[in-house]
Amino acid sequence: MELLSEPLPGVLHLRARSFNDTRGSFSETFSRRTMAGFGVDHEFVQDNEAFSATRGTVRGLHLQADPHAQGKLVRVLRGSIFDVALDIRPDSPTFRRHTSVELSEGDGQALWIPAGFAHGFCTLADHTVVAYKVTDFYAPDAERSIRFDDPELGIAWPIEPARAVLSEKDAAAPSFAAVLEEMN
Numbered sequence: 450m451e452l453l454s455e456p457l458p459g460v461l462h463l464r465a466r467s468f469n470d471t472r473g474s475f476s477e478t479f480s481r482r483t484m485a486g487f488g489v490d491h492e493f494v495q496d497n498e499a500f501s502a503t504r505g506t507v508r509g510l511h512l513q514a515d516p517h518a519q520g521k522l523v524r525v526l527r528g529s530i531f532d533v534a535l536d537i538r539p540d541s542p543t544f545r546r547h548t549s550v551e552l553s554e555g556d557g558q559a560l561w562i563p564a565g566f567a568h569g570f571c572t573l574a575d576h577t578v579v580a581y582k583v584t585d586f587y588a589p590d591a592e593r594s595i596r597f598d599d600p601e602l603g604i605a606w607p608i609e610p611a612r613a614v615l616s617e618k619d620a621a622a623p624s625f626a627a628v629l630e631e632m633n
């Protein structure tokens with residue numbers, strides 16, 4: 450894997466090298482040794498996969514509060530997404546800032562989102578499949594959601610908020626300020 454950029458401290462935009470021949474291609478999509486070389490030396494405890502049938506599906510912004518905060522290594526198996534990481538660490542110099550990247554099937558790209566960030570994505574194609582590795586197990590009591598279109602965040606989603614396909618939970622998600630208040 451190669452490091453393409455570090456758009457916010459600790460958030461890594463990566464790309465797996467692809468080896469192609471007449472049979473097709475081969476890519477190493479994760480190497481603990483390579484990730485440790487980038488400063489990410491975490492044990493992944495769970496792999497998750499999300500299928501979204503419709504373009505314009507928004508999942509997030511999601512996080513797990515301490516002590517179950519999760520780092521995520523996100524990539525797309527089919528389709529494409531607009532992927533967002535939001536810094537929610539109050540002591541961070543990039544607190545409240547976000548970054549976004551487009552990840553698509555076949556581009557070999559991935560986004561490492563460390564603990565202390567909220568994560569969300571919008572599908573840019575029908576039948577999109579997103580896979581991500583996480584560094585802590587899902588803990589329902591630690592789960593939080595932030596309203597994806599909270600104007601305080603200024604995220605330029607590639608869809609009109611009223612047209613987003615949302616779960617009931619995400620449609621009812623509170624503002625960033627309300628989630629911070631609850632966590633403190």
